[in-house]
Amino acid sequence: MTEENKIREDHSYRDFPVEIIGLKDLTSDTRYFKVRCLNEDMKNKFNYKPGQFVIFSIPGVGEATFSISSPPTRRDFVEFGMRKVGTFTEAFFKLKEGDVFNMRGPYGNGFEMESLKGRDIIIVAGGLGAVPLRSVLLYAEDRREEFNQVFFLNGARSPDDMLFREDFMAMAARGIVDTRLSVDKDPTGEWPYDVGFVTTLIPQLAEKIKAENTTALICGPPGMYRFVIQELLKLNVPKDQILMTLERRMKCGQGHCGHCVVGGRYTCLDGPIFTYYDVQHEKELI
Amino acid sequence: MKTYTMDKKVFPEFIKLVKSKGKLFGPIKQKNKYSFEEINDSSDLDFDYQRTIIGIKKFLTPPKYKTMIFNKEGTEDVFDGDETNIVIGVHPCDIHSVKILDRLFLANIKDPYYAKKRDNLVIIGHSCLPDDNCLCHSTGTDMVEDGFDLFLTDLGDYYLVWVGSDKGLSLTIAADNLLSEETTEESIRDYVAWQQKRSSMFKKGMPSFKYMADIMNLNYDSDVWEQFGEKCLSCGTCSLVCPTCNCFNVEDIIAMNTEEGFRERQLDSCTLPYYSVVAGDHDFRPNRTARLKLYYTHKLKDYIGRWGQPGCVGCGRCVTYCPVNINVVTVSDALFGEVCETQEVCE
Amino acid sequence: MWKRDEKKPVIGIFGFSGCAGDQLAILHMEEHTVDFFTQADIKFFHMAQSHQEVPKVDVALVEGSINTQRQLKELKEIREMADVVVALGTCACYGGIQYLGEDEETFKERMKYVYGKNGEVPEFLDLVGQPKPAQPISDFIEVDIMIPGCPISAENFVPIYTKLISGLKPQKYPMPVCVECKYEGNDCFLLHGKFCLGPVTSAGCNAICPSLDVSCVGCFGSYEGANFPAMIDKLKEIGLTEEDAIRKLKMFGGNRVEEALKGD
Numbered sequence: 001m002t003e004e005n006k007i008r009e010d011h012s013y014r015d016f017p018v019e020i021i022g023l024k025d026l027t028s029d030t031r032y033f034k035v036r037c038l039n040e041d042m043k044n045k046f047n048y049k050p051g052q053f054v055i056f057s058i059p060g061v062g063e064a065t066f067s068i069s070s071p072p073t074r075r076d077f078v079e080f081g082m083r084k085v086g087t088f089t090e091a092f093f094k095l096k097e098g099d100v101f102n103m104r105g106p107y108g109n110g111f112e113m114e115s116l117k118g119r120d121i122i123i124v125a126g127g128l129g130a131v132p133l134r135s136v137l138l139y140a141e142d143r144r145e146e147f148n149q150v151f152f153l154n155g156a157r158s159p160d161d162m163l164f165r166e167d168f169m170a171m172a173a174r175g176i177v178d179t180r181l182s183v184d185k186d187p188t189g190e191w192p193y194d195v196g197f198v199t200t201l202i203p204q205l206a207e208k209i210k211a212e213n214t215t216a217l218i219c220g221p222p223g224m225y226r227f228v229i230q231e232l233l234k235l236n237v238p239k240d241q242i243l244m245t246l247e248r249r250m251k252c253g254q255g256h257c258g259h260c261v262v263g264g265r266y267t268c269l270d271g272p273i274f275t276y277y278d279v280q281h282e283k284e285l286i
Numbered sequence: 287m288k289t290y291t292m293d294k295k296v297f298p299e300f301i302k303l304v305k306s307k308g309k310l311f312g313p314i315k316q317k318n319k320y321s322f323e324e325i326n327d328s329s330d331l332d333f334d335y336q337r338t339i340i341g342i343k344k345f346l347t348p349p350k351y352k353t354m355i356f357n358k359e360g361t362e363d364v365f366d367g368d369e370t371n372i373v374i375g376v377h378p379c380d381i382h383s384v385k386i387l388d389r390l391f392l393a394n395i396k397d398p399y400y401a402k403k404r405d406n407l408v409i410i411g412h413s414c415l416p417d418d419n420c421l422c423h424s425t426g427t428d429m430v431e432d433g434f435d436l437f438l439t440d441l442g443d444y445y446l447v448w449v450g451s452d453k454g455l456s457l458t459i460a461a462d463n464l465l466s467e468e469t470t471e472e473s474i475r476d477y478v479a480w481q482q483k484r485s486s487m488f489k490k491g492m493p494s495f496k497y498m499a500d501i502m503n504l505n506y507d508s509d510v511w512e513q514f515g516e517k518c519l520s521c522g523t524c525s526l527v528c529p530t531c532n533c534f535n536v537e538d539i540i541a542m543n544t545e546e547g548f549r550e551r552q553l554d555s556c557t558l559p560y561y562s563v564v565a566g567d568h569d570f571r572p573n574r575t576a577r578l579k580l581y582y583t584h585k586l587k588d589y590i591g592r593w594g595q596p597g598c599v600g601c602g603r604c605v606t607y608c609p610v611n612i613n614v615v616t617v618s619d620a621l622f623g624e625v626c627e628t629q630e631v632c633e
Numbered sequence: 634m635w636k637r638d639e640k641k642p643v644i645g646i647f648g649f650s651g652c653a654g655d656q657l658a659i660l661h662m663e664e665h666t667v668d669f670f671t672q673a674d675i676k677f678f679h680m681a682q683s684h685q686e687v688p689k690v691d692v693a694l695v696e697g698s699i700n701t702q703r704q705l706k707e708l709k710e711i712r713e714m715a716d717v718v719v720a721l722g723t724c725a726c727y728g729g730i731q732y733l734g735e736d737e738e739t740f741k742e743r744m745k746y747v748y749g750k751n752g753e754v755p756e757f758l759d760l761v762g763q764p765k766p767a768q769p770i771s772d773f774i775e776v777d778i779m780i781p782g783c784p785i786s787a788e789n790f791v792p793i794y795t796k797l798i799s800g801l802k803p804q805k806y807p808m809p810v811c812v813e814c815k816y817e818g819n820d821c822f823l824l825h826g827k828f829c830l831g832p833v834t835s836a837g838c839n840a841i842c843p844s845l846d847v848s849c850v851g852c853f854g855s856y857e858g859a860n861f862p863a864m865i866d867k868l869k870e871i872g873l874t875e876e877d878a879i880r881k882l883k884m885f886g887g888n889r890v891e892e893a894l895k896g897d
Contacts, residue, residue, distance in 0.1 A: 010398075011363075011396075011398035012395050012396060012397065012398060013353070013363075013397075013398060013399075058634075058635050059354065059356035059361050059538060059547065059549065059634045059635065060356065060538050060540050060547050060634045060635035060799065060801070061538060061635050061801055062536065062537065062538045062549075062804070063536060064565070083565075083566070085565045085566040085567075086565040086566070087801065087802040087803070087804045088565075089565065090801075090802050091635065091800075091801050091802075094800070102361075222568060247564055247565075248562075248564060248570070249562065249563060249564045249565070251534060251535060251536045252397075252534075252536075254394070254395040254397070255390070255394055255395060256390065256391060256395075256397050256400075256532070256534075257533060257534050257535075257536070257554075258532065258533030258534070258554070258556065259533065259535075259554075259561065259562070261580070261584060261588070262570075263583075263588065264583075264584065264587065264588025264589075264591045264592055269394065269395075317820065317846075318820050318825065319819075319820040321818055338818075339815070339818050339819070339820060340815070340818045344818070349815075349816035350816065356634045357634060358634055360634075361634075516860075516862075516863065517860075517863050517866075518860065518863065519809075519811075519832040519833070519859075519860050519863055519864060519867075520809070520832075520858040520859070520860060521809050521811035521812070521831065521832040522808060522809065522811055522812045522815070523811050523815055523821070526811075526812060526815035526816070527815060535806065537792070537804065539791075539792045539795075540635075540792065540795035540796060540799055541668075541791075541795065542662075542665040542668035542669060542672065542791055542794075542795060543668045543672060544637055544668075544672050544795055544798060544799055545634075546634075547634065547795075553816065555808075555812065558806070558807070558808050558812070558858060559807060559857055559858035560805065560806050560807060574858075574860065606824075607821055607824065609821055609823040609824060609832065609867060610863060610866075610867060
């Protein structure tokens with residue numbers, strides 16, 4: 001181990017430099033970033049599970065939490081998608097290709113892909129929820145043989161608001177994953193897929209899935225969960241097989257700062273993936 | 287656990303010796319309050335106290351401290367705590383609070399900033415007699431078996447000195463000529479009598495404390511919360527004086543020359559209005575009631591679920607310092623009363 | 634570290650009705666003064682420079698409350714030409730002490746009493762503009778950031794200001810004086826039956842008064858999370874009449890207190 005690497009691993013807040021190697025606008029206020037580890041050793045060591053997150057640091061600006069959007073099956077780079085909504089993202093959007101910032105992690109439980117083997121998978125994303133779920137989605141596409149049926153239901157307010165729109169349309173065309181895209185409103189009338197809330201896509205699967213062999217993975221804006229869960233329960237998807245990823249403010253990512261606590265669970269340690277069964281009685285959830 | 291006795295006559299010398307091992311802090315009286323401050327000699331110390339406003343957490347998670355400095359060239363971590371801090375006069379409740387903080391900061395992922403400060407902290411406990419606001423009898427934290435380096439029990443003319451760690455042992459070895467290894471029957475009698483006297487002095491109790499977790503669970507939607515929410519000033523005092531409250535914020539501060547700066551941790555409180563706001567300004571706890579509920583359910587219910595023990599050590603600080611009388615006693619009494627009323631299970 | 638633009642942002646410091654103490658406080662930040670004038674392009678600083686015409690500023694620091702029609706016009710011009718408007722000091726943020734005279738009717742009476750001749754208030758020179766009751770700048774324009782204080786403290790001002798001139802948005806995290814007071818390990822006045830407005834007052838002063846055994850009178854203005862009805866109850870409990878309690882709250886509390894107590 002080189003001297004530098006030794007320093008990099010000496011404590012839990014140690015971050016490592018990454019370089020932006022690609023970026024593009026996804027919608028008017030969301031942007032895609034592709035980064036690579038500058039440190040060779042870290043590049044090999046940085047392993048993660050879909051659904052995990054990292055913490056970005058720009059000294060002077062601060063730190064912020066972001067879900068990983070790329071699958072661990074694709075190496076040498078890590079991808080993210082973010083909306084410009086806060087003090088950190090406003091600064092981050094000023095960065096360009098070639099700029100370097102620091103990253104630490106990965107944190108959180110992530111999805112246990114092993115336990116999904118052989119199952120029917122329904123991935124339900126709304127809006128920005130497509131960012132973390134894209135990691136599972138691409139994993140499932142890369143290792144399609146490990147799963148039984150794989151459905152991807154993605155909703156956005158309008159075609160212009162759909163993140164990774166072209167990628168997902170291409171995915172629908174490939175057909176490796178049964179991809180169904182919907183928009184709440186289609187002002188131009190040219191949207192070739194469904195129009196309506198993402199929840200309306202769920203009953204379409206009623207005849208296709210075997211409920212007891214199905215796992216649903218959901219992520220979206222706070223208001224979406226209740227309705228999606230209702231629809232999934234109608235399909236008899238078991239409560240402990242509805243996996244939801246939650247967002248909370250956090251300052252540490254390691255169970256110390258207290259900000260992300262929900263009903264005794266730390267989103268950073270016990271989440272961000274929770275089963276609906278585990279959190280169904282938590283009032284402050286969404 | 288090794289036990290010694292120490293004649294109070296040699297206590298000033300003992301303090302001199304301890305002071306030679308590091309920076310020595312102890313309880314001193316400042317007007318109406320007590321505070322752990324650096325001391326020069328034993329005459330500064332005032333052991334006749336119930337609680338300092340801020341507990342021993344001020345040595346482990348100070349209100350504000352730098353974790354990193356940075357400039358245009360790069361960053362450098364800052365780890366405070368090179369110096370050994372010795373705190374004498376720490377009560378059992380505060381020692382229990384350190385055990386709780388240790389679990390949070392060290393048991394899972396180790397926090398390097400806390401670890402450094404903890405490694406260099408020596409705790410010399412001291413026996414105490416309760417006042418009306420002490421609850422440690424109910425929370426089961428009135429006695430302490432570990433978590434300290436030395437513990438002094440005041441038995442009149444002399445101290446019983448318990449050794450709780452290797453650090454404590456090496457102090458007793460250095461103080462060999464001041465301590466007696468003999469424990470006489472008389473001192474055992476004195477100790478038992480003292481314990482009995484102390485036990486009988488607790489006035490405020492929480493009979494409901496044992497089932498508080500369940501009561502909180504059952505009463506999650508109780509009106510009691512609204513009533514407290516209406517009264518709460520959202521001032522954060524409860525969190526800041528609570529010896530187990532450790533939540534923090536992190537802020538990067540840029541110097542006026544805009545070429546350097548530092549990252550700072552600041553003690554936070556879940557009762558403050560922006561505590562649960564996420565990016566995009568969605569607030570998961572938009573009112574005082576919701577935040578107060580978080581404070582109390584986290585401390586009295588969720589801690590038990592996670593660690594098998596509540597996050598309250600019965601020190602009575604919230605009882606003493608909340609300006610509007612919202613504290614573990616009034617909240618649990620109100621919730622317990624609610625159960626009694628609705629279910630007629632209580633006397 | 635965050636790379637700020639090479640180009641220095643243009644700053645304007647404007648003053649309306651108040652004691653100009655916040656502009657003075659900036660000049661008094663001795664260890665920071667040189668950096669203050671070199672790290673940004675200070676184009677307009679009422680107190681420190683002779684008047685300059687500026688078409689546009691990146692950041693406008695606006696001190697004082699608005700109490701003439703002319704000031705109101707100028708304030709709106711500032712909003713037009715500034716990317717970011719910062720309310721500097723309690724007067725700009727909440728109206729300050731002069732907000733006590735905000736009531737339109739009593740204002741007219743006072744004007745008559747002070748300036749009246751034969752029961753008539755004379756015309757004011759165009760230089761000042763027609764007087765009106767004092768109000769905080771946020772009553773008229775959108776304010777991006779508030780830095781209360783009477784006057785502002787360097788500890789509070791510098792971190793926010795340096796973010797702004799580095800092209801960053803400061804994070805808002807309101808807290809009351811009590812938080813800083815407990816950071817200092819102080820005892821609580823209210824518990825000893827003594828008056829203190831810490832729980833309803835914006836932090837940023839490092840609890841300097843309570844640390845010197847002086848009660849907080851609320852000079853940093855209202856804390857965003859303040860619970861005024863509960864505070865009034867507390868003050869009554871320690872012996873104030875409701876009327877006195879409200880008067881004390883209003884001294885620096887300005888429009889926030891007014892707003893909160895409206896329904897009562």
